[in-house]
Amino acid sequence: xxxxxxxxxxxxxxxxxxxxxxxxxxxxxxxxxxxxxxxxxxxxxxxxxxxxxxxxxxxxxxxxxxxxxxxxxxxxxxxxxxxxxxxxxxxxxxxxxxxxxxxxxxxxxxxxxxxxxxxxxxxxxxxxxxxxxxxxxxxxxxxxxxxxxxxxxxxxxxxxxxxxxxxxxxxxxxxxxxxxxxxxxxxxxxxxxxxxxxxxxxxxxxxxxxxxxxxxxxxxxxxxxxxxxxxxxxxxxxxxxxxxxxxxxxxxxxxxxxxxxxxxxxxxxxxxxxxxxxxxxxxxxxxxxxxxxxxxxxxxxxxxxxxxx
Amino acid sequence: xxxxxxxxxxxxxxxxxxxxxxxxxxxxxxxxxxxxxxxxxxxxxxxxxxxxxxxxxxxxxxxxxxxxxxxxxxxxxxxxxxxxxxxxxxxxxxxxxxxxxxxxxxxxxxxxxxxxxxxxxxxxxxxxxxxxxxxxxxxxxxxxxxxxxxxxxxxxxxxxxxxxxxxxxxxxxxxxxxxxxxxxxxxxxxxxxxxxxxxxxxxxxxxxxxxxxxxxxxxxxxxxxxxxxxxxxxxxxxxxxxxxxxxxxxxxxxxxxxxxxxxxxxxxxxxxxxxxxxxxxxxxxxxxxxxxxxxxxxxxxxxxxxxxx
Amino acid sequence: xxxxxxxxxxxxxxxxxxxxxxxxxxxxxxxxxxxxxxxxxxxxxxxxxxxxxxxxxxxxxxxxxxxxxxxxxxxxxxxxxxxxxxxxxxxxxxxxxxxxxxxxxxxxxxxxxxxxxxxxxxxxxxxxxxxxxxxxxxxxxxxxxxxxxxxxxxxxxxxxxxxxxxxxxxxxxxxxxxxxxxxxxxxxxxxxxxxxxxxxxxxxxxxxxxxxxxxxxxxxxxxxxxxxxxxxxxxxxxxxxxxxxxxxxxxxxxxxxxxxxxxxxxxxxxxxxxxxxxxxxxxxxxxxxxxxxxxxxxxxxxxxxxxxx
Numbered sequence: 001x002x003x004x005x006x007x008x009x010x011x012x013x014x015x016x017x018x019x020x021x022x023x024x025x026x027x028x029x030x031x032x033x034x035x036x037x038x039x040x041x042x043x044x045x046x047x048x049x050x051x052x053x054x055x056x057x058x059x060x061x062x063x064x065x066x067x068x069x070x071x072x073x074x075x076x077x078x079x080x081x082x083x084x085x086x087x088x089x090x091x092x093x094x095x096x097x098x099x100x101x102x103x104x105x106x107x108x109x110x111x112x113x114x115x116x117x118x119x120x121x122x123x124x125x126x127x128x129x130x131x132x133x134x135x136x137x138x139x140x141x142x143x144x145x146x147x148x149x150x151x152x153x154x155x156x157x158x159x160x161x162x163x164x165x166x167x168x169x170x171x172x173x174x175x176x177x178x179x180x181x182x183x184x185x186x187x188x189x190x191x192x193x194x195x196x197x198x199x200x201x202x203x204x205x206x207x208x209x210x211x212x213x214x215x216x217x218x219x220x221x222x223x224x225x226x227x228x229x230x231x232x233x234x235x236x237x238x239x240x241x242x243x244x245x246x247x248x249x250x251x252x253x254x255x256x257x258x259x260x261x262x263x264x265x266x267x268x269x270x271x272x273x274x275x276x277x278x279x280x281x282x283x284x285x286x287x288x289x290x291x292x293x294x295x296x297x298x299x300x301x302x303x304x305x306x307x308x309x
Numbered sequence: 310x311x312x313x314x315x316x317x318x319x320x321x322x323x324x325x326x327x328x329x330x331x332x333x334x335x336x337x338x339x340x341x342x343x344x345x346x347x348x349x350x351x352x353x354x355x356x357x358x359x360x361x362x363x364x365x366x367x368x369x370x371x372x373x374x375x376x377x378x379x380x381x382x383x384x385x386x387x388x389x390x391x392x393x394x395x396x397x398x399x400x401x402x403x404x405x406x407x408x409x410x411x412x413x414x415x416x417x418x419x420x421x422x423x424x425x426x427x428x429x430x431x432x433x434x435x436x437x438x439x440x441x442x443x444x445x446x447x448x449x450x451x452x453x454x455x456x457x458x459x460x461x462x463x464x465x466x467x468x469x470x471x472x473x474x475x476x477x478x479x480x481x482x483x484x485x486x487x488x489x490x491x492x493x494x495x496x497x498x499x500x501x502x503x504x505x506x507x508x509x510x511x512x513x514x515x516x517x518x519x520x521x522x523x524x525x526x527x528x529x530x531x532x533x534x535x536x537x538x539x540x541x542x543x544x545x546x547x548x549x550x551x552x553x554x555x556x557x558x559x560x561x562x563x564x565x566x567x568x569x570x571x572x573x574x575x576x577x578x579x580x581x582x583x584x585x586x587x588x589x590x591x592x593x594x595x596x597x598x599x600x601x602x603x604x605x606x607x608x609x610x611x612x613x614x615x616x617x618x
Numbered sequence: 619x620x621x622x623x624x625x626x627x628x629x630x631x632x633x634x635x636x637x638x639x640x641x642x643x644x645x646x647x648x649x650x651x652x653x654x655x656x657x658x659x660x661x662x663x664x665x666x667x668x669x670x671x672x673x674x675x676x677x678x679x680x681x682x683x684x685x686x687x688x689x690x691x692x693x694x695x696x697x698x699x700x701x702x703x704x705x706x707x708x709x710x711x712x713x714x715x716x717x718x719x720x721x722x723x724x725x726x727x728x729x730x731x732x733x734x735x736x737x738x739x740x741x742x743x744x745x746x747x748x749x750x751x752x753x754x755x756x757x758x759x760x761x762x763x764x765x766x767x768x769x770x771x772x773x774x775x776x777x778x779x780x781x782x783x784x785x786x787x788x789x790x791x792x793x794x795x796x797x798x799x800x801x802x803x804x805x806x807x808x809x810x811x812x813x814x815x816x817x818x819x820x821x822x823x824x825x826x827x828x829x830x831x832x833x834x835x836x837x838x839x840x841x842x843x844x845x846x847x848x849x850x851x852x853x854x855x856x857x858x859x860x861x862x863x864x865x866x867x868x869x870x871x872x873x874x875x876x877x878x879x880x881x882x883x884x885x886x887x888x889x890x891x892x893x894x895x896x897x898x899x900x901x902x903x904x905x906x907x908x909x910x911x912x913x914x915x916x917x918x919x920x921x922x923x924x925x926x927x
Contacts, residue, residue: 038353039353044653044657044688046685060357060384063383064383064409067355067381074682078387087887087889088888089894091894093674095908098909100682100912276398287407291408347662365700365714369692369693369714376664376692386694387696577710578705580706585709596713599717603718
């Protein structure tokens, strides 16, 4: 198992053992991420953060990660300031990251962009989301959150709630959770159910799965609820959307009968799918989950740059 | 008096003694701000600079301040690159700064935004201007400028010139100058006089105040002239604006009869309210005043982060 | 020869000996630019990168340069986030760089902007392109590329291809190459020939020059081909543009008969003027040329900041 020089394009390219290695290193990074401990492990390193679409949380957590380890970053948060509008190809832009830095974090609206970047860049490329494609570091921080908060992933029951049809986050996470031996409950309106091919593939993988439209029932059985946004645009009828958004909202009433240790997760940003009244409760894990993005990304950077074995 | 972990939302929350502490630390920072001396006091620290509206001078001076002390920054200068447009609340965005950094500098168009941010963020929040609200670090650097250049604030006469009705800068500064025992001359067209309630409140505070429409006379009595922009939009009649803008402009002719040591200050950016012909004179203090933003912000960061007592 | 505190506005202000000094220091910087060696030469320094128009390659290479030497940067990549729209002059904005940092890199759409900035800023100003004006660090990295790759500049033959009429890059570079004793072949369509006054001035300088419309012939004689973009807007007739763009494209067929050691250079970004099929060949030097921007800019920063003699 060697991470040095490796690209992080899809979670599918990582074995369970490899992901466990990332999570293990991430735990070592925790005190540094909280500044309880100092590190200069990545002193002298420069990270490129090339964001072709806005994603504040992902961008800032990567930048925090390199800073916490003593490194520096360059890049852009907005394609308007790039040479894209002069007609430059992504392949040529990628060569900049190769020339000016030691690794590249790429966010791009088109599926497959990270794969293409990795082909053209001799330095490690980390996919920070490519359209409807992959967002592997999100999956890794989701796994880290469950492991840190529930003690293990194996044997835990995770309810995935919301738009399971289009949400890339839940597809990648379902795959990874199944690999780690978690049980899954898919909770969604009929219009937004987990695609059949994914369900089948998970079943073949040996995953324990359940599907339901009843959030209230799922909540009673789950160790973790993973909530995703339901986008208005998915519904031709706005009234239909309103109804669904109301039914699949996490709020105090719903959590009244939930297990005491239930954790509520969300990749953020949220809009109305989790009521702010949940924030002060012990169930609310989504802000801590966002923080966990820092140690996980620190771990990945240290690994692909070869500063941790 | 303890600054560690403290929010800096309004100048009103700081006693004279506390502000004097900030100014004292700022003086210690001067050689580091000018790079005559090296410091790594904030090594390993990450500062969030979240700017929801452009403010180059404030943003860059905070970033210079953290850099000069060996720290790093993350953030945005433009809300277009944030999740705001996905409908995320300010409260949720603030939790990012909490998760990814050690302190947050916030600029926001809405009054009260910094207060709200401070409520949601467990790390120190520094208000870098919130609409018609407060901009406390501007007031502190203004005080620092007067103290450094005139030797003291107590007993000095400061003429405030321009839009005294709407200008938040001059309201906060008037309050602070009165607290420090300065005498104030309010110089403005009748349409833009200092609001009555502020004048009354300052009088009750024991401040020595004078009001006039005559800039030429005020200049003869003052130790410092603090100039602010008069915005065209305040005048329904453009001719009226032109007349006023001409009368309240600082230029060479006006300064011919001014005391030799008179200093001219301005929060910048300026447009026409100070003629460029003033720039090479010894009266022109506004560029140095802008520089003083660096040591003052270095002091505040070091204090709220607990690296200076 | 002293670089400390010096502005870098135009290549014309540098003697051959001075440019050779820059290239020599740049070579020393190579292992640091590649992170094979660590340096903290510019620890504690802050660089302002003020970009009034997008130029990703130039901006990121300057930022990489200061980072590789242990320094930090502040600035903007987009004038929309500045006070420009409040009506602030460039002269006043420049005073910010002076107050908050140790040197300023300026990109501006108007010719002469860097000269003006240098007048108002007491710290070194480096011109990163001002409209149709100068871009001296591009010329320096072009020279460095030729010297590193061909062993010398003196006596080498460089074919300049494309828009020689409007391209500032090729004007500055022609002047510098002539000063270094290179022979020049100007290759362009008749509509875009090198301006007569430049040709005459080069001849007076003692330069060996040739002009042709035949790219295929020039390629056979050259040690280096320097390609620039031909802009569609130069041609009233789109068909005429298409024809010209086709004739002056570097592709595999053209390079079939080229000397084995021929190098192909381009300031980038490119659009269609070099076919991607050239990229994997040993002739393709343009990506390495972009990388060379880092050591050259490191050298310039270290020199004007006085950390290298």
